[in-house]
Amino acid sequence: MDFLQNHIEALIFCSPNPIKVIDIKTCLSEMFNADVPDEDIAGALQRLEEKYTAEEYSFQLYKAGGGYQFLTKPAYQASIGIMLKQQSKKRLSTSAMETLSIIAYKQPISKTEIENIRGVNCDYAVQKLLDKNLIEITGKADTIGRPMLYGTTPKFMEYFGINDLNELPVPKEFTTETDTTSTIGENTDLKETDVQPQQE
Missing domain, CATH: 1.10.10.10 (Winged helix-like DNA-binding domain superfamily/Winged helix DNA-binding domain)
Known part of the structure; x- marks a missing residue:
């Protein structure tokens, strides 16, 4: 069900905060005008987690704040650290x-x-x-x-x-x-x- 995975991926990318499974389910159910099984959502999230563990990606899917979001991988902390130093006032x-x-x-x-x-x-x-x-x-x-x-x-x-x-x-x-x-x-x-x- 790649189309479901792609929709979930898009929702996570667009959400400014970690998006919870219940919110993902609500959005998808309204879009498809049908109930989306929890196991299908869980399966799609697992595939996304596995997909972004590949080295070609600088970010990965993480669970935080009770929801899911994409965050940069630890390997890129050095470059991010420089940026954060420049924005230390925040x-x-x-x-x-x-x-x-x-x-x-x-x-x-x-x-x-x-x-x-x-x-x-x-x-x-x-x-x-x-x-x-x-x-x-x-x-x-x-x-x-x-x-x-x-x-x-x-x-x-x-x-x-x-x-x-x-x-x-x-x-x-x-x-x-x-x-x-x-x-x-x-x-x-x-x-x-x-x-x-x-x-x-």
Whole structure:
């Protein structure tokens, strides 16, 4: 069923974010005006994965953020690294990374709780993370003032190339609300210099 494989390939290429199997199925079912079996979609995805393992391709099909997308292969990290260095201003700052680390491990968490851990005002870092769609407001706390609570988004998992929050590095000492900024950097293994996003 090469035509099905080709349609799925096109959907993955066109999608700006990892596309989930259910979304692929919905698109195909509407296009063909008939239900497309899950096993046919799974088979096509497997053939695509095998196809792009060939050395003639500089990219490969990966599963990340609960969906599928094409990403460049590790062998081309050097050239990509040069490009990323030139675009370093787009990377997260240390402050944003520390704030994101706290939210990832403590969510749902309020800004006040984040600031108690970091020891500094986090307004700018939180806003930057919201702008990049790496975190979102998940609700309000049942405490005085009903402060907003923050949590990570699917974009966060895509950014770091994981499929589930359980895949985050296990912190060595991240048990109390009195952890310092240095503890966040040294013990969560989620430092800007150590954890880099998957590159498209």
